[in-house]
Amino acid sequence: QVQLVESGGALVQAGGSLRLSCAASGLTFSSYSMGWFRRAPGKEREFVAAISWSGGVTYYADSVKGRFTISRDNAKNTVYLQMNSLKPEDTAVYYCAARRSGPFSNRESLYDFWGQGTQVAASS
Secondary structure, eight states: OOOEEOOOOOOTTTOOEEEEEEEEEEEGGGGGGEEEEEOOOTTTTEEEEEOOOTTEEEEOOOOOEEEEEEEEEEETTTTEEEEOOOGGOEEEEEEEEEESSOOOOGGGGGGGOOOOOOEEEOOO
């Protein structure tokens, strides 16, 4: 049974930092590309960042480029999202997702497994 468990969400002041973690189990983690998505109140879920199975290639939404960094540790079956210079508009539930085949993607329909999400709130 595949499980993705996010952690690290919190309430922070605007300009602050957080690091989200997503621990995976029940899958060969190093064979999966991974992504982070978010859903803000009243909005559709949107792409944030993705990383290739090896960690060698990353991809970001324009809205977070230069502020967020995605990384992974295949030995720990964990993917991370370092979030710096947080803005109130970053407030959302953040989800990690795993894609079994193909390169990483910004399309949520291409991901096979999803976590339950972790809440991030940045106050102004």
